[in-house]
Amino acid sequence: MTPSPTTDSRPANTAKVDLRDPGDLLAATPHLLGFEPSDSVLLVGHRGTEGTRIGNIVRADLPPPGSETALARQLLGPLARESVAVTVAVVGGLRSAGSAVPPATAVVAAVGEVFGKAGLRVLHALWTPRISAGAPWRCYEDACCAGHLPDPASTVMAAVSAHAGLVTHSSRAAMERQLQPVAADVLARRAAMLSHRTADGLRDDTTSLRRGRAAVRTVLARVWKETLHLSDTEVVELAVALSLPQIRDACLATALPVGSGRAMTAERLWLLLTKHTPAPERAEPATLLAYSAYVRGEGALAGMALDAAQQADPGHILSELLRKALEHGVPPKRLVGLASSCEAGPIWTAPDDDPDAGKPPDRPSPNSPARPPTEPPDGAG
Known part of the structure; x- marks a missing residue:
């Protein structure tokens, strides 16, 4: 299955959202993708001279053992054009019983190697078992870099997405x-x-x-x-x-x-x-x-x-x-x-x-069910 990029993040022409905190970035991923990811590897491209702006985002299913490098090469294409660095996020995965090490370490290592050879450094590598309020998250390299996710539905990113008329689905299948x-x-x-x-x-x-x-x-x-x-x-x-x-x-x-x-x-x-x-x-x-x-x-x-x-x-x-x-x-x-x-x-x-016509109330999202005009609110991919 082919990884699908979500380009330049979903909400366009709206207020800027600060996603420097790892927990805030993870909580924003459902709104950036359009659906809540699970058992996934996400790559967030950073663009701009200092890498402070979010660019392309790609998601893929966690690969079977031995396929990590092939997947990393496949994920490189959508990010190589304008990204200056990437953040890797793993959502879900099977964690060994009693292990303090996050799952899918081979995926993170493969991304670091493949992207490093292409001149794209990994700024951060994060893991969380799920995208939900209170879910724990931690860094791969520093066990002290950890925390708990805010409620994804109550973040600034969620409000910006809703104002833009975008629907965030419960899953890719949805x-x-x-x-x-x-x-x-x-x-x-x-x-x-x-x-x-x-x-x-x-x-x-x-x-x-x-x-x-x-x-x-x-x-x-x-x-x-x-x-x-x-x-x-x-x-x-x-x-x-x-x-x-x-x-x-x-x-x-x-x-x-x-x-x-x-x-x-x-x-x-x-x-x-x-x-x-x-x-x-x-x-x-x-x-x-x-x-x-x-x-x-x-x-x-x-x-x-x-x-x-x-x-x-x-x-x-x-x-x-x-x-x-x-x-x-x-x-x-x-x-x-x-x-x-x-x-x-x-x-x-x-x-x-029509600039001469009065603007009606906010319209529903084009990919949402029919709603009253006044109600605020798109494998790999």
Whole structure:
């Protein structure tokens, strides 16, 4: 399974959070990843001239004995570009009965060796059995460097994440369940409708493009108003529209500006369509979801969406390109140009993106269940 980076930490354009204390950093990891890690090795990249800013974060399952060095090499890629140092954190693991030594020492040693050869020093190596209030933590090198975790749900990081509209899931599996397809019979019915619609091939003539853009605009406006039900006909119409490169590329631009009403609404639609669209057409909304999650720093969700896209259509080119970017830790800001160069004119603009319109209350997270607009709130990876 491939490690998935969470790039530049999740909450964007928000207040700075001081994570210099090891306990605070460990308690923040569920909010940085989007889910609570367990039996995991986490690598937190530090960037900036003095390494005082958090960059990419990667997580992987603890490896079996003998695989530590291979995993360390795999984890290096997403961190090598902009990190000047790393912090290693092990969550869980099997500790020998009566032993004062934390588990997974071989993993920490392998990371130190592999990263050291690449010019990245390990600032700190930490262990905790779990990410929960009061859980003990300690350093690998100094037994006196220890303490207990604060409540992860009551930290400044938790408040910042909630204010940014981000959901922190109880586990990676819980996050992944968001993308689980709807019932097989529903997908089969829609696949048959798609087959009938595309029997003569897709057309990218002016009429088809106008119809497709109108379909996308109509449903985005409904999702903005919290209307999330999609009929078979609407799913098929949107699947056909997103199969047209011009429309799919225009939809990439809905991810910008990051955190805007347009971006959050569009991401909710791409998530919904990823669940409701049959393969191979499912690859298109899944890739749009991946791109939107990627540019706002939610690498774990981006990786899951790319898995869904490539399972639906193994030869899908854009998802393959995004996968390579994710695996190599390409910063989100470098991918912004991909969307900004795709759109001749906005396919849809949310009401709160209009500077002359009054801004409504905070919107729910794009990857959360439907909620009232006033309620505050994405293996390895």
